[in-house]
Amino acid sequence: MRIAELSRTAGVPVPTIKYYLREGLLPAGELTSPNQARYGEVHERRLRLVRAMVEVGGMTIAAVRDVLAALDDPDKSLHKSMGTVEVAIAPVVPPTDDEVAQRQGEEFVARQGWQHRPNSPAFKALVRVLATAREIGHPEFAEELDEYARVGLTLGELDVAYVLRMPSKDEALEGVVVRSFLSDAAVAAVRRLARRELSARHSGEEDPGSRSDGADLEPGLEC
Amino acid sequence: MRIAELSRTAGVPVPTIKYYLREGLLPAGELTSPNQARYGEVHERRLRLVRAMVEVGGMTIAAVRDVLAALDDPDKSLHKSMGTVEVAIAPVVPPTDDEVAQRQGEEFVARQGWQHRPNSPAFKALVRVLATAREIGHPEFAEELDEYARVGLTLGELDVAYVLRMPSKDEALEGVVVRSFLSDAAVAAVRRLARRELSARHSGEEDPGSRSDGADLEPGLEC
The missing domain is CATH 1.10.1660.10 (Multidrug-efflux Transporter Regulator; Chain: A; Domain 2)
Incomplete structure (x- = not known):
């Protein structure tokens, strides 16, 4: 064509x-x-x-190029490709020198028995989140990380199983990409739906963001 | 000062x-x-x-202003404020006319017994993700949504409990903000750590993104 x-x-x-x-x-x-x-x-x-x-992924052209290079490299294993994708799609977060947050992150990883990867974008992102929670006066946020680990493992197992059951290497590699950004968006969306549902049940109030009252709906978001 | x-x-x-x-x-x-x-x-x-x-939240100035207006409105209930925050922080996604994805989203919500909010940014974001998965040839992605709902409810219950145990209304409202974007970032980070861990265990290969080999680390992401 x-x-x-x-x-x-x-x-x-x-x-x-x-x-x-x-x-x-x-x-x-x-x-x-x-x-x-x-x-x-x-x-x-x-x-x-x-x-x-x-x-959907909000990725930069440079990050897309990195991902495609990994997809197109026949010598690269699925695990290596997955690593490249994780790095390419990781949000760039400003570094922090908050030693308490750093320690909280390290202790969290140790408690899970996971390999410590101090320079991985995921670990840095986690430490940055912990530092921010502390900065804005919500240090309690760190206490729930173990629950997050359980959720993370559930999601991670779904991810890995999904990739492994793709019928060809090409599709498996594309699956890495799909899982790596589509499912974060899906989890965030489903979690918001669940939170809204739970908040409505708890408060007994009408839903604030539905079309019927509409007052809280940002016009730019309605499309 | x-x-x-x-x-x-x-x-x-x-x-x-x-x-x-x-x-x-x-x-x-x-x-x-x-x-x-x-x-x-x-x-x-x-x-x-x-x-x-x-x-950390990557929010626009306009979205920040909406959130602050909700925080500063003494007449607004916690549930209403939460709704405002959800709308303000929701990613703006391009709309889709994919009717299959729309139906998949509706069926998903119905299966959970949740109130259908067709115009909520969270529902639209979910439909957009489903449409994208179909477009790029991964329709299987929709099959796991029920697992996501379980994860979403777990996280949503943590969110609501966290907000409710804040000692003052001010802190509770700030808690809404914290939960609404910090914890998405935390889940994404923890999930990536878990996925990397599972992928390494499964493949038996060395971790591709650690400092020790370094080849896959994007220099801009190392800071």
Whole structure:
């Protein structure tokens, strides 16, 4: 198909496709004349994946490129690829010199019997969250981390099982990407739904964010 | 204290404080001369909270303003404030016209016996995630939602209990904010730690993102 059809099929504007081609996020099409290229299913699938990473994952172009390089490296094991993806998609958090938070994080990892990875983005993100909770006067937040570990293991086991049951390595690697950012968004959304439900049950009040009263709905968020 | 001391104490640069004052995120200090104002503990606490929302929560100034208005409204119940916060901090996701994803989301909510809130940002975010999973060829993703609901309820109950045990209304309302974005970050971080741990155990391979091999670590993420 030509670029215009690829654009219609994948729902991505032509200028965006050209940008992705220039940035190397999409392999070049097969040239059919000096000014025209043909694209196939591989392009369409890759384009949808890139769009998902950018639009839903909120990833930068550089991070997308890292992930794609891991996907396209045939020598890279699933575990290594997963590690690359974790690093690429990890939120960049400002560092902290809060030693109490650092210790809370280390003690947490030790209690779980997990390998300590002091330089992993995930560990740094955790320490940053603990430091912030302390800064704003909510040190109790750290006390619940063990419950979070149970939740994290449940989710992590789902992630790993999901990836392992993909029928091909390609799909498994894409599964790593899917799990790595789609499911964080899904957990956050489902958790908000559950929290709203529990809060409504507890308070006995009407739901504040539904269309029926609408007053609390930010107009920009309604679309 | 003067603005310079407030800056040192809270670790926020003076120009940033002045910006927050102009934007109404921080109440004005008490004027001690035409060009000088005095700030107190209230300012310091509020400043730390604003910084946390911006730096850790990644919230926009407009969203921070909505949250602060809810915190400062004495007539607003905890449940209403929680709703306002949920809306303010919800990620803005592009809408989808994928009817299958919409139905999957509705069926999920019905299965849990939860109130259906079709216009809540959380529900829309969930549908968007389901649509994206389908678009990139991973429709199986929807099958695990019931597990996510269990996790969501566990986390939601922690959230509500945490807020309710705060000793004052002020702290309870701040607790809503803390829970609403800090704990999403904490869950995501802990889940990544757990996933890395499980992946390492399963593969028997060395951890790809630790300092010892370092090759997979994005330099920008090391700080």
